[in-house]
Amino acid sequence: MNKQFDLIVIGAGTTGIPCAVEAANLGAKVLLLEKSHEVGGTLFTSGGHMSGAGTKRQKERGIEDSHAAHLADIERISHGTARKDLSTLAVTLGTETIDWLDEQGFEFHEKAPRIVYGHEPYGVARTYYGTESGLSILKVLKRLLDERIALGGIDLRLNTGANSLIEEGGAVVGVRTAEGDFTAKNVVIATGGFGANPEMFARLEGAPLVSAAWPTSTGDGIAMAEEVGAAVAGAGTYLPTFGGLPSPDGGVRIRWDDRPLLVAKERPPHEIYVDRRGNRWVAEDEPSIDVKEHALVGIEEMTFWTFFDSAALEASQPMVIGWSTDDLKAHANVLPGVFSGNTIEETAARMGVDPAGLVSTVARYNEHVVAGADAEFGRKHLPALITEAPFYAIQNHAITLITFSGIDVDVNLRVRKTDGSIIPGLYAAGEALGAAATMGKSFCGGLLAMPAIAFGRHIARELAAEGSYTK
Numbered sequence: 479m480n481k482q483f484d485l486i487v488i489g490a491g492t493t494g495i496p497c498a499v500e501a502a503n504l505g506a507k508v509l510l511l512e513k514s515h516e517v518g519g520t521l522f523t524s525g526g527h528m529s530g531a532g533t534k535r536q537k538e539r540g541i542e543d544s545h546a547a548h549l550a551d552i553e554r555i556s557h558g559t560a561r562k563d564l565s566t567l568a569v570t571l572g573t574e575t576i577d578w579l580d581e582q583g584f585e586f587h588e589k590a591p592r593i594v595y596g597h598e599p600y601g602v603a604r605t606y607y608g609t610e611s612g613l614s615i616l617k618v619l620k621r622l623l624d625e626r627i628a629l630g631g632i633d634l635r636l637n638t639g640a641n642s643l644i645e646e647g648g649a650v651v652g653v654r655t656a657e658g659d660f661t662a663k664n665v666v667i668a669t670g671g672f673g674a675n676p677e678m679f680a681r682l683e684g685a686p687l688v689s690a691a692w693p694t695s696t697g698d699g700i701a702m703a704e705e706v707g708a709a710v711a712g713a714g715t716y717l718p719t720f721g722g723l724p725s726p727d728g729g730v731r732i733r734w735d736d737r738p739l740l741v742a743k744e745r746p747p748h749e750i751y752v753d754r755r756g757n758r759w760v761a762e763d764e765p766s767i768d769v770k771e772h773a774l775v776g777i778e779e780m781t782f783w784t785f786f787d788s789a790a791l792e793a794s795q796p797m798v799i800g801w802s803t804d805d806l807k808a809h810a811n812v813l814p815g816v817f818s819g820n821t822i823e824e825t826a827a828r829m830g831v832d833p834a835g836l837v838s839t840v841a842r843y844n845e846h847v848v849a850g851a852d853a854e855f856g857r858k859h860l861p862a863l864i865t866e867a868p869f870y871a872i873q874n875h876a877i878t879l880i881t882f883s884g885i886d887v888d889v890n891l892r893v894r895k896t897d898g899s900i901i902p903g904l905y906a907a908g909e910a911l912g913a914a915a916t917m918g919k920s921f922c923g924g925l926l927a928m929p930a931i932a933f934g935r936h937i938a939r940e941l942a943a944e945g946s947y948t949k
């Protein structure tokens with residue numbers, strides 16, 4: 479068995495596949511290690527939204543855009559918290575990454591690019607996605623991987639997790655697996671985030687974990703990098719995705735397929751949002767999802783309930799994407815997190831919310847509706863009183879799809895120690911860097927999947943330029 483390579487890529491997902499393919503195309507002998515039985519990682523569940531400015535597809539549609547405009551949007555949305563060097567690298571590589579996918583036959587959704595409102599929106603139509611979300615990306619990457627494996631250059635080992643990095647003289651020179659040790663001039667950590675690792679999540683993000691992250695996102699690469707002295711960046715930047723139903727099995731996973739529609743621009747709210755004490759905590763019609771996400775971090779257990787009456791249920795559709803009013807009625811008091819009652823008190827008791835608190839909050843909200851102004855939170859959309867029984871509530875957790883902390887790297891994606899020095903032979907990219915690297919304490923649309931692909935290919939090319947490959 480060959481145990482000597484030019485490059486070892488740990489993780490055959492969004493980052494690892496394009497990294498390995500590009501390196502092999504440029505002459506490297508690559509070992510691609512994948513702990514799962516299949517390649518693809520988070521692409522099996524990802525929305526696969528990607529951003530890029532000045533692309534061929536934008537030009538064909540007459541959309542004017544530039545790197546400067548993309549960067550200005552990232553600066554605005556992240557309030558300057560994203561790393562300038564890495565977000566600039568992402569934006570710069572974004573154009574060619576989208577154009578490259580285009581050339582590779584990526585099946586764009588006909589509406590892409592468009593402005594997407596699920597996160598704080600960009601100023602122009604700059605978000606691209608495929609007809610099958612993340613799977614559209616995987617379709618292209620998998621085909622390229624299969625072709626490259628057939629041509630030679632990549633040794634893909636499925637069901638082969640990396641356990642640790644091998645160090646020699648302060649440099650990383652290989653990877654240890656259950657199948658034995660493998661050596662290489664360089665190692666790339668492309669193992670994804672840690673949204674499926676409650677212990678690491680508690681340690682690095684310090685928040686309650688209710689997760690919809692892909693199950694392989696257990697932070698292995700981050701732990702391995704820490705063992706050889708890598709610094710972790712991004713502390714204090716964690717942000718949840720806004721609201722999702724609890725898991726039917728009471729575990730830490732969210733029902734990602736049944737998503738409450740909470741974007742005010744897509745469904746102006748008839749409901750109020752209350753915390754466990756029954757208190758409102760944000761203007762429910764706040765147009766900025768970023769403002770809502772930041773407010774959610776501040777409430778007890780990062781959990782809230784949308785509360786509404788029968789009239790609202792009929793008037794404001796859909797409360798949960800894909801659910802009719804009859805679906806919601808059928809799920810009430812059956813499915814975890816969906817409640818109904820004939821009085822406010824009865825509903826509150828089922829919700830696990832303070833009944834007296836909820837009664838007085840609804841009374842105050844109704845006064846605001848009558849007055850035509852919300853003196854507490856400045857909500858403007860006050861369509862109707864909440865009075866008509868039965869009443870309904872949907873429990874929403876802050877959801878973790880992605881993690882924000884990760885391995886600290888320099889602008890060349892070389893892993894750094896806490897003193898800022900480089901660990902020779904060790905690179906990292908993708909969510910292993912933490913979302914904060916490119917987005918700071920915010921969600922900038924399409925700024926994880928795209929940089930994962932772009933950074934993976936970039937490392938492969940940089941190493942070729944340094945003459946790190948056999949051919």
Ligand SMILES: Cc1cc2nc3c(=O)[nH]c(=O)nc-3n(C[C@H](O)[C@H](O)[C@H](O)COP(=O)(O)OP(=O)(O)OC[C@H]3O[C@@H](n4cnc5c(N)ncnc54)[C@H](O)[C@@H]3O)c2cc1C
Pocket residue numbers: 488489490491492493494511512513514516517518519520521523524525526527528638639640641668669670671690691692694695696698699734879880907908909910923924925926927928930
């Ligand atoms: C529901 C959901 C929706 C999302 N939507 C979007 C979106 O629309 N736009 C966007 O930009 N981002 C989105 N994201 C985030 C984005 O998809 C991910 O950040 C990105 O795909 C991660 O790429 P990656 O290469 O870092 O990790 P992955 O694609 O997860 O790949 C990591 C691979 O490494 C393997 N691995 C892990 N540990 C080891 C080990 N020890 N040894 C060997 N292999 C290992 C894993 O099995 C996996 O195959 C979403 C995430 C989720 C969960």
